[in-house]
Amino acid sequence: MRIPTYDDVLVAHERVAPYIHRTPVLTSRFIDEMAGASLFFKCENLQKAGAFKVRGASNAVFGLSEEMAKKGVATHSSGNHALSLSYAAGRRGIPCHVVMPRTAPQAKKDAVIGYGGTITECEPSTTSREAVFAEVEARTGADFVHPYNDPRVIAGQATCSRELIEQVEGLDAVIAPIGGGGMVSGTCLTISNVAPETRVYAAEPEQADDAYRSFKAGHIIADDAPNTVADGLKVPLKDLTWHFVSNHVTDILTVSEQEIIDAMRLIWARLKIVMEPSSAVPLAAILKNRDVFAGQRVGVIITGGNVDLDKLPWLK
Template sequence: MNKTDLQKIHNRIKPYVHRTPVLTSHFFNKITGVELFFKCENFQKMGAFKMRGATNAILNLTKEQKSKGVVTHSSGNFAQALALAAESIGVKAFIAMPENAPQVKKEAVLGYGGIIKECDSNAIAREMEADKIQLETGATFIHPSNDDDVIHGQGTAAIELLEDYPNLDYIFTPVGGGGLLAGTILAANSFSEKCKVIAGEPANADDAYRSLISGKIELNRTTHTIADGLRTNLGDRNFPIIKEHVAGIIRVEENEIINATKLIWERMKLVVEPSSAVAIAAVLKNKENIKGQKVGVIISGGNVDVSNLPF
């Protein structure tokens, strides 16, 4: 995937997504000793970067595929992203959602025109329900993170960030399923001669960190993290990109995630979800190694249950 191809993808999805703002903070610059630039995907349509990948994946389907719709399994942001992207392009979206998914997320999916099929709350049940929908409807399955079109779409956030600030030394992202991280790496490699990409990951769901060490995809031993969007595993489409190019993965503890979430709410007045704050927590933890550098941070999303905040 070269710069020209990525630029074509960026241009193709532009009519369907927001070009989100990049904000700065004197407070965060002061406490880190780093010049920070926050790419605010919490202001994206449906509240997260995942709108980008979902849109690109649907736009790449044939006319016949579009006529039969799309299907995914997701309990949260990708469910909403696929539903809204499908609605804006005029395609049906079927979502296999665990029955215990937050009601607010189910309502958002329904509000975007998504058709929910409920299933048990485990990975196997989700996949089986998605397979069943695919068999019954002929819909095309789109994976939330382990899909080339999704990965390339997610990278457009970093393309915009580097268009606005071409001299960045680093971009920090969270890592869960790996789609955002892999897409950001591809964008940084194509649109900058020097920008490196580092990921933040919850210590309680550190499969990406361990995968980097072992050289093969590792599974999560636990998923007891407040960063609920990062409980998933890497896949065979995004892991090779991450393994070859990521500059590092920094594990952060639960109290560090909560502290970073609280700081960005208080100091920048931004509604961010804990999964987003993982990247900020990684910057805070690694500040001595990046002092004086220009650093972009992808704020991945802002879909929070405001009745159940972590602080």
């Protein structure tokens, strides 16, 4: 599989600009004091379709030839990539076929349908997801846009950190949540080219820590069906994202379920924004590892805000 370059990022940013927001960066003096660092929150929860994944999805959809686009696009996703691809396909007027776990948040399923996507449900495991998807792909002939292990998607996700570097000068580090590694790979791609002195960290739930274990072992270790409140971070690394993680990430930091929930609630309370549990993992990691980030300027990518409001994790 081809490894995307920074030239791909520049092309992607121009291609997707009409279909995405240039999301704002928020700060909080209260949270800075808690962290002992200056934090700059890149708010992709305010992105079109509610997540950063619309960047990669739009790059893939609008990069298709007219002939390829006729059969539409297809993917498997627990939520944000599914609804982002449905959004992009809808904007281009082509079909979108999505395989989603039956346990995916209803808010995300509703969004897929609202954007015109067609859902086929699977069991909540990587094995089931890939098996059901193979059937859908064979039946439709649609172009497979992988949620993260796709050079078009990674180049699109890299546009987020490109904006962040333009919005905030002199960042010592950037931290993003890691599941399959699409956002982290895009971050590595941009940072290594335009701000090589800036370190890239990834943050992961302890209960879905396959990227952390892969990073320490030096090869991909994949869990089939981890269980965590951070529903967007349950998928394993693949060869393309592993390339970026293994070559450019400084460290992967893990946090407990309670630390994720506490960080999520803190952001809701102090930044006054709606963001999902997966997005809270980086702040949880910063608060847990104050010594790592002490006194530094840190970019924190808030990846999405598609939350089931009837099932907020701090409600008993």
